[in-house]
Amino acid sequence: MTESPDAVVARVFRDERLAVLATLIRQVGDVQLAEDALQDAFAAAVEAWRRDGVPDRAGAWITVAARRRAIDRLRRDRSIAERAERLARLMRLEDGRPDAGAVDDDRLRLIFTCCHPALAMPARVALTLRMVGGLTTAEIARAFLVAEPTMGKRIVRAKRRIAEAGVGYRVPGRDELPERLRGVLRVVYLIFNEGYSAAEGDRLVRGELCGEAVRLGRLLAELLPGETEVWGLLALMLLHDARRPARVDADGHYVALHEQDRSLWDRDEIREGLAALARAKGPGEYRLQAAIAALHMAAPEPDWTLIARLYGTLGEISPAPVVEVNRAVAVGFADGPGAGLALLAPLLDEPVLERYQPLHAAHAELLRRAGDVDGAEGAYRRALEITGNEVERAELARRLQTLRG
Incomplete structure (x- = not known):
């Protein structure tokens, strides 16, 4: 079935816009001018392609049209001191797309x-x-x-x-x-x-x-294929994103990782994420986080000892209180809630984490597992005070309500 002119415009906008815009900015030396000219070109394409049909090289048509719209705008704008220089540079460019x-x-x-x-x-x-x-x-x-x-x-x-x-x-x-x-x-x-x-x-x-x-x-992996942390970040995002459909139930309620319906996970994203992880070499920040995500997805009960060790390495190369919170949680599963609470205790006094909801939610969970119901109740209430997301708020309230039960 032949695409309609409007559908082609939408596809070319999606596929070609970035390349044309980036090149046009270099050519005209002005971000706003390039963006305005490109918008003019796409608006012209809607009208012209409906009337005359879609050109064989739609992307090249947009490139040339955008450049000409930039020239028209420069001719009209007498306030730009370097107008003549920009015009001359644009007029010298050959029509068509760069290599x-x-x-x-x-x-x-x-x-x-x-x-x-x-x-x-x-x-x-x-x-x-x-x-x-x-x-x-x-x-x-x-x-x-x-x-x-x-x-x-x-x-x-x-x-x-x-x-x-x-x-x-x-x-x-x-x-x-x-x-x-x-x-x-x-x-x-x-x-x-x-x-x-x-x-x-x-x-x-x-x-x-x-x-x-x-x-x-x-896109970054395509443009910088030799940068290992680009692959690490791509792997991390893909592995997390693969679980997105299972993170809330049909009613919009939060579903913890170990309770998620794994049949809802995106298998294509998982395969792509693992392939990207294989291309990420060395102990990079994102590569380590991606490896941890992969371990979480490997089995309903992951290797918490290895996860804790990876968080320790991550904390060495990229020290951050948030990393220590995650390490404490992993240690709490690997060695028991008391060990996790010992690591979490100094973090509770960190000013930068005062309003970090996951810290207080993790504290509550470790206290609950350790049998300290009163302490867990206080920690849950603190997490609720600083939670801005309504789905997370409902889940924390549910956990708080079930404490005494």
Whole structure:
């Protein structure tokens, strides 16, 4: 069945938008101008392809149209001092698409620009979803439960900050790539985490964010196949995302990992995740977390001793209180709740963890298993006080209610 012109426009937007936008930004030297020109091109495509039919090389048509729209906008905008220089550069370009290597470089340039450390983390996340992911401002606002005008201002400020800070539109050199890449991976993982365990709202999972983060992870693996931590992050996200359909029941209630219906897990994602894990070499932060996720999925009762050991290694290479919370839980299963409580005790005095709900929920569970019902009740109440997600709140309330029973 032949695709309709509108369906082709939607497909080309999904498949070609990032490459065309990234190259156009390099050519015009202006993020907003490139984005506006590309939107003009897609709007023109809807009308032209309905009238004249879909061209043989739809992506090339969009590339040329976007460049011409940029030229038109530059001609109209007399406020840009370097207008003549930009126009001359665009007019010299041959119609058609650049080679694959140039497209890859341009996509990497855009990713590293959106994740530049000159931007605050919320701005990096929003700009990456807007520019690299292609989500609308309204979609990003809904995903993060903020008003659309608020998110719009955040994105505009991020673009302005890039211009004011003189952020170079380039792939970092070999000496700075490791640190800059860590920042990029952190942005992608933050997007995934917000989708996988939503901090607020009435849904535990926001699948649109999980899906976008996985797509970004696959793109990074395609563009940087030699970077082991890229594969580690992709593996981690895929293995977690594979369990997404089983994390709540038909009524929307929370389902713990050991109680999940494994037949609902996405087997294709599991296979892809394990293959990505096999490509991740060395004790990287994300590779270790992916290995832990794989162990959790290997059997209903995983090897808690090995999991605790892996968390110990993770804490050595990437020290963080949150890692120690997870290690305490694993030790609590491997060596008994008393051993887990001993590791958790100093973490309860960490100011950075004061409002970290999983710490208090883990504390409650360990106390319950140790037979300290009064202590567990207090810990559950503390977790409830600071929980913003309604699904998690309902599960904590259920556990609290069953304590005395």
